[in-house]
Amino acid sequence: MAKTAHLKLEKLAKAPSGITGLDDVTFGGFPRGRPTLICGGPGCGKSLMGLEFLCRGALQYGEPGVLMTFEETVDDIRKNIASLGFDVDELVRKKLLAIDYVKVDRQEIDENGEYDLEGLFIRLNYAMTQINAKRVMLDTVESLFSGLDNQAVLRAEVRRLFYWLKEKGMTTVITGERGEGNLTRQGLEEYVSDCVILLDHRVYNQTSTRRLRVVKYRGTTHGTNEYPFLIDEDGIAVLPITSASLSHKTSNERVSTGIERLDAMLGGKGFYRGSSVLVTGTAGTGKSTLAAHFAAATCKAGERCLYFAFEESESQIVRNMGTISLDLSGYIKSGQLKFFTARPSLHGLEMHLALMHKRIEEFKPATVVVDPISNFASTAEERDVHMMLIRLVDYLKNKQITSVFTNLTSGAQAKEITDMGISSVMDTWLLLRDIEINGERNRGLYVLKGRGIQHSNQIREFVITPKGLDLRDVYVGAEGVLTGTARLAQEARERGALVVREQETRRKQIELDRKQDALNAKIAAMQAEFEAERERVLRDIQIDQTREKVLDEDRQAMGKKRGEDKSSRSSGKGKR
Amino acid sequence: MNLKKTTKGKDKPKERKAAPTKTTVRAGDAALETGADADGVYRLRLYVAGQTPKSLAAFSNLKKLCEEYLAGRYKIEVIDLVENPQLAAGDQILALPTLVRKLPSPLKRIIGNLSDKEKFLVGMDLKPQP
Numbered sequence: 001m002a003k004t005a006h007l008k009l010e011k012l013a014k015a016p017s018g019i020t021g022l023d024d025v026t027f028g029g030f031p032r033g034r035p036t037l038i039c040g041g042p043g044c045g046k047s048l049m050g051l052e053f054l055c056r057g058a059l060q061y062g063e064p065g066v067l068m069t070f071e072e073t074v075d076d077i078r079k080n081i082a083s084l085g086f087d088v089d090e091l092v093r094k095k096l097l098a099i100d101y102v103k104v105d106r107q108e109i110d111e112n113g114e115y116d117l118e119g120l121f122i123r124l125n126y127a128m129t130q131i132n133a134k135r136v137m138l139d140t141v142e143s144l145f146s147g148l149d150n151q152a153v154l155r156a157e158v159r160r161l162f163y164w165l166k167e168k169g170m171t172t173v174i175t176g177e178r179g180e181g182n183l184t185r186q187g188l189e190e191y192v193s194d195c196v197i198l199l200d201h202r203v204y205n206q207t208s209t210r211r212l213r214v215v216k217y218r219g220t221t222h223g224t225n226e227y228p229f230l231i232d233e234d235g236i237a238v239l240p241i242t243s244a245s246l247s248h249k250t251s252n253e254r255v256s257t258g259i260e261r262l263d264a265m266l267g268g269k270g271f272y273r274g275s276s277v278l279v280t281g282t283a284g285t286g287k288s289t290l291a292a293h294f295a296a297a298t299c300k301a302g303e304r305c306l307y308f309a310f311e312e313s314e315s316q317i318v319r320n321m322g323t324i325s326l327d328l329s330g331y332i333k334s335g336q337l338k339f340f341t342a343r344p345s346l347h348g349l350e351m352h353l354a355l356m357h358k359r360i361e362e363f364k365p366a367t368v369v370v371d372p373i374s375n376f377a378s379t380a381e382e383r384d385v386h387m388m389l390i391r392l393v394d395y396l397k398n399k400q401i402t403s404v405f406t407n408l409t410s411g412a413q414a415k416e417i418t419d420m421g422i423s424s425v426m427d428t429w430l431l432l433r434d435i436e437i438n439g440e441r442n443r444g445l446y447v448l449k450g451r452g453i454q455h456s457n458q459i460r461e462f463v464i465t466p467k468g469l470d471l472r473d474v475y476v477g478a479e480g481v482l483t484g485t486a487r488l489a490q491e492a493r494e495r496g497a498l499v500v501r502e503q504e505t506r507r508k509q510i511e512l513d514r515k516q517d518a519l520n521a522k523i524a525a526m527q528a529e530f531e532a533e534r535e536r537v538l539r540d541i542q543i544d545q546t547r548e549k550v551l552d553e554d555r556q557a558m559g560k561k562r563g564e565d566k567s568s569r570s571s572g573k574g575k576r
Numbered sequence: 577m578n579l580k581k582t583t584k585g586k587d588k589p590k591e592r593k594a595a596p597t598k599t600t601v602r603a604g605d606a607a608l609e610t611g612a613d614a615d616g617v618y619r620l621r622l623y624v625a626g627q628t629p630k631s632l633a634a635f636s637n638l639k640k641l642c643e644e645y646l647a648g649r650y651k652i653e654v655i656d657l658v659e660n661p662q663l664a665a666g667d668q669i670l671a672l673p674t675l676v677r678k679l680p681s682p683l684k685r686i687i688g689n690l691s692d693k694e695k696f697l698v699g700m701d702l703k704p705q706p
Contacts, residue, residue, distance in 0.1 A: 113688035119669040126661035
């Protein structure tokens with residue numbers, strides 16, 4: 001117990017920068033009470049990073065800061081900070097920020113004999129005590145070296161300055177211009193041994209990407225990779241996006257694809273939530289249409305969808321989908337559907353990735369559509385695109401965002417090879433292909449892969465009608481798959497055959513009925529004959545009986561006349 | 577040696593302004609800021625930080641040089657930034673000691689203890705560039 005407490009004390013205290021993502025990369029921020037060097041070439045954003053560190057420190061962490069600027073005037077700084085969305089005058093008024101512009105002009109300064117930089121110390125100290133500062137930024141202390149001659153004194157004094165700031169417990173950011181073969185021109189990294197951050201602004205294929213790397217961070221762990229970062233109206237955002245783990249949660253929930261029949265093909269329920277879906281196909285096979293249906297289905301389910309379009313503008317997509325009865329404008333108005341359109345060549349890959357992250361963080365969508373990813377291949381190396389997509393997919397999976405990526409494959413390519421070889425990171429892969437038969441081109445769709453889904457393995461014809469998308473069964477016969485008019489002809493033939501069959505059946509039924517009738521008639525006739533016979537026989541019987549009776553009566557009457565006794569007659573009668 | 581907020585100047589008989597001037601060292605001394613330089617008086621400010629050896633050397637060097645080359649037409653104001661740190665930014669002081677020539681214009685800054693006489697004279701435009 002005591003030991004852990006001790007260890008905790010040993011742990012390096014950090015001052016959060018408040019800059020998005022940077023504190024993740026540095027695991028907490030800059031070393032508290034120590035100097036941090038931010039270096040990089042011109043225009044790499046080092047001053048802006050320092051400024052944001054000061055402003056966020058003041059506003060978010062209650063640590064007032066002093067900015068000592070050697071290059072830009074207070075007015076310039078005001079504008080710079082305003083571009084980050086902070087109001088300098090208010091910060092200064094609230095004593096959260098003090099700015100001191102130190103002008104180092106070689107023209108105005110004559111050196112004569114011994115001197116030191118105590119004046120700088122006094123000014124800094126004055127500013128620090130005025131606002132009870134906890135943070136300091138020196139931008140760029142190297143200007144001193146060009147303004148003054150006595151390098152030996154300067155080096156000693158700069159070293160003393162850093163010690164002094166450390167002694168004062170200031171969390172300090174020092175910016176330094178990148179030099180030849182060195183991190184900084186004047187070798188400031190020799191003095192600042194605690195934390196060094198290198199910013200880079202690289203141009204590749206005419207697109208630029210900003211990157212950040214923690215070169216050194218003494219006494220603590222830190223991310224060692226190069227991380228892309230971006231500068232926009234919200235300041236700097238570093239994106240620690242190199243996900244190495246495959247530990248994202250998986251969901252059993254399903255989301256609809258927006259096409260009933262496709263849902264049916266995918267085990268009757270659609271995609272898994274949080275899964276990644278790849279839709280590949282040659283030109284004009286309906287990839288975007290499929291993606292738009294998915295987007296609409298998301299909105300219909302009351303969730304949000306973020307649509308990154310790299311080929312078409314928002315209005316164009318809305319118009320095009322309108323022609324197949326898919327109205328997206330309502331969802332855009334309700335804020336459920338958001339488009340981000342840009343040409344892939346607008347930024348470098350990392351920048352795109354960074355922007356996508358940022359927008360996803362902001363919008364918090366349930367589903368994301370990227371249409372298409374193949375366009376990136378035109379701006380960067382295949383391997384880089386591959387890496388970027390893996391990172392994007394990992395990120396989306398971690399966020400449990402279902403994603404649909406469309407990918408244009410060229411006709412000459414083997415269909416099951418994607419440009420970027422990214423199929424392995426995708427959970428579900430829908431393949432749209434054209435089927436050329438009988439002088440026409442039709443669309444076919446099948447599910448090439450569906451991790452964890454009992455999917456159909458049949459090709460469906462993918463029909464785009466003015467009423468929307470439809471999937472139809474295709475005919476597989478001796479001539480192969482029948483689609484389009486061939487399928488229609490087949491359907492007609494089948495319909496014809498059906499009619500014939502129906503007529504035949506009806507005819508048979510009638511014949512049967514007739515036979516039944518005939519039989520019934522026969523039965524009736526025989527019945528009648530029988531009845532007649534019975535009648536006759538019964539009548540004969542009656543006649544006989546009547547005759548007997550008459551004879552008996554005659555006998556009795558004769559007996560009476562003969563006078564025979566009653567008993568003998570009656571007994572005689574009984575004996576008979 | 578006395579470095580206590582003293583400013584000394586020696587009058588020349590010819591000068592309109594009479595007696596040896598004694599300026600008090602205050603922030604933004606009006607006399608120094610706005611004084612006309614028609615009279616050819618050198619208005620100098622020496623910024624120091626406490627009585628360090630460098631400060632003392634600078635002051636004594638300055639005084640000596642002024643006496644020698646600007647006798648009677650100079651005013652020196654010594655500002656101790658330890659006492660008045662807020663004055664450092666106004667004159668863009670970063671190195672100490674710093675001598676600021678307020679007048680005659682243009683404004684000049686010489687940093688260091690003024691041990692180099694030739695450099696001082698050139699810096700003060702008392703001697704052409706070598």
